[in-house]
Amino acid sequence: MVGPVAHTCDAIVVGAGYIGCAVASALAGAGLRTALLDRGPIPGGASRANYGNVQVQDAELAHSLPMVTAGWRRFADLERELGCSVGYRRMGSLLLIESEAQWRLMAARLPALHAAGIAAELVPAAHLAELEPLLDPWAVLGACYHANEGQVSPFAFLAAFLRLGRRRGLAVYPYTEVTGFDMAGGRVVGLRATDQRFSAGAVILTTGAWTPRLGRLLGRHWAIPHVHGQALVTERVALTLRNHLASAAFFEQMHVVEDASSHPPEHGTAAASAASPAVLAVAQSTDGHFLLGEAGVVTEDLGAQATWQGQAAIAREVTRFLPALARLRVLRGWAAPVAFTADGLPFLGPVRDLPGLILATAFKSTVVVAPLIGDVVAQLVCTGRTDLDLQPFSPDRTIAHAHG
Numbered sequence: 001m002v003g004p005v006a007h008t009c010d011a012i013v014v015g016a017g018y019i020g021c022a023v024a025s026a027l028a029g030a031g032l033r034t035a036l037l038d039r040g041p042i043p044g045g046a047s048r049a050n051y052g053n054v055q056v057q058d059a060e061l062a063h064s065l066p067m068v069t070a071g072w073r074r075f076a077d078l079e080r081e082l083g084c085s086v087g088y089r090r091m092g093s094l095l096l097i098e099s100e101a102q103w104r105l106m107a108a109r110l111p112a113l114h115a116a117g118i119a120a121e122l123v124p125a126a127h128l129a130e131l132e133p134l135l136d137p138w139a140v141l142g143a144c145y146h147a148n149e150g151q152v153s154p155f156a157f158l159a160a161f162l163r164l165g166r167r168r169g170l171a172v173y174p175y176t177e178v179t180g181f182d183m184a185g186g187r188v189v190g191l192r193a194t195d196q197r198f199s200a201g202a203v204i205l206t207t208g209a210w211t212p213r214l215g216r217l218l219g220r221h222w223a224i225p226h227v228h229g230q231a232l233v234t235e236r237v238a239l240t241l242r243n244h245l246a247s248a249a250f251f252e253q254m255h256v257v258e259d260a261s262s263h264p265p266e267h268g269t270a271a272a273s274a275a276s277p278a279v280l281a282v283a284q285s286t287d288g289h290f291l292l293g294e295a296g297v298v299t300e301d302l303g304a305q306a307t308w309q310g311q312a313a314i315a316r317e318v319t320r321f322l323p324a325l326a327r328l329r330v331l332r333g334w335a336a337p338v339a340f341t342a343d344g345l346p347f348l349g350p351v352r353d354l355p356g357l358i359l360a361t362a363f364k365s366t367v368v369v370a371p372l373i374g375d376v377v378a379q380l381v382c383t384g385r386t387d388l389d390l391q392p393f394s395p396d397r398t399i400a401h402a403h404g
């Protein structure tokens with residue numbers, strides 16, 4: 001049974017993934033009494049499931065470059081600010097190109113990337129062996145290379161924000177599911193979660209793939225579909241990957257996924273039983289494990305079950321490009337629902353006609369922007385304005401399909 005208001009806060013952050021942890025820590029740092037809630041363990045959601053790559057060159061081009069480049073700059077001093085190592089290391093990234101169409105797609109992105117100071121370049125297959133000895137150059141036409149990206153240890157990164165937040169007075173509530181909102185005078189003034197009530201001047205939803213579910217409680221239909229993304233991890237080996245790798249097919253795939261998102265599969269089309277197409281995404285943890293992915297299907301299923309079809313598809317895709325990994329033993333596989341939007345832009349900012357509510361979710365690449373988004377939301381809550389132009393990211397926008 002829901003009792004009277006048990007917790008009076010200045011700000012409540014719902015969802016303790018990368019974005020929620022960074023936002024909650026920044027709000028506490030701004031002196032606000034802040035609560036961070038998650039329906040499950042912390043960290044939760046897709047943030048328990050990823051490689052920690054600090055991705056830059058795959059940014060959405062029309063509106064996101066100022067956010068991504070500012071987010072990237074934030075990493076230079078981050079470990080000092082967090083007061084600990086988060087395993088941050090600089091490394092390059094290769095977007096592998098297999099067809100003339102992908103080459104043209106990548107080439108068309110370069111002027112906008114260069115104008116934003118992102119020095120990505122197209123490298124023909126013949127020169128790839130110097131950049132990435134594990135890659136079979138015969139498997140590709142070339143790659144889009146960016147020397148200046150990075151990686152963090154995902155759990156160290158999340159734990160650092162939580163620790164810093166707690167030092168600043170942040171109250172953290174795992175296994176506390178938000179099931180309703182409290183309104184007064186047209187404002188969102190609090191929420192109900194499990195058997196507790198929280199009140200606050202600002203409620204921030206950082207709920208990833210679950211955001212539409214919460215929106216429906218408020219009569220909103222936010223267009224945030226998600227993919228059931230899968231990956232697997234190998235034993236630790238002495239081989240070294242110099243870059244993080246992904247396929248340029250992600251950029252073509254994006255359009256396929258977008259088309260699928262406008263015709264979502266019938267409810268209950270369990271991702272678990274679907275044959276997941278795989279697109280290469282490979283990284284290596286600092287201690288030598290290979291992180292292999294990704295298989296993904298658009299689905300309404302919010303489950304996190306890995307499937308043998310998806311795992312097998314990943315293994316096939318990886319060995320096509322990285323034959324040296326063919327004999328590695330797989331330790332485990334996993335999956336998570338990953339939110340996206342058809343226009344490649346996040347839902348970031350206040351919600352029209354629902355004062356007191358802010359969304360910060362569905363970022364195209366999340367790790368690179370997470371610390372910055374913490375600052376942006378704290379500035380918005382404290383001052384009502386932001387240095388970053390949030391207009392393109394408005395949760396109330398009409399969604400158009402991306403072309404970049």
Ligand SMILES: Cc1cc2nc3c(=O)[nH]c(=O)nc-3n(C[C@H](O)[C@H](O)[C@H](O)COP(=O)(O)OP(=O)(O)OC[C@H]3O[C@@H](n4cnc5c(N)ncnc54)[C@H](O)[C@@H]3O)c2cc1C
Pocket residue numbers: 014015016017018019020037038039040043044045046047048049050051052053054055176177178179206207208209210211214229230231293294335336337338339360361362363364365366367368
């Ligand atoms: C295999 C794989 C590899 C990836 N690699 C990378 C990478 O290298 N770099 C990168 O930038 N991105 C990567 N991604 C994507 C990245 O993981 C996600 O974009 C990111 O984790 C999203 O973070 P988030 O904080 O927005 O949401 P989430 O991490 O999904 O957090 C949302 C949270 O909200 C909570 N929640 C939902 N509803 C409620 C409720 N009603 N009450 C309370 N809590 C609720 C959920 O439990 C969850 O913990 C990868 C994804 C996959 C699948």
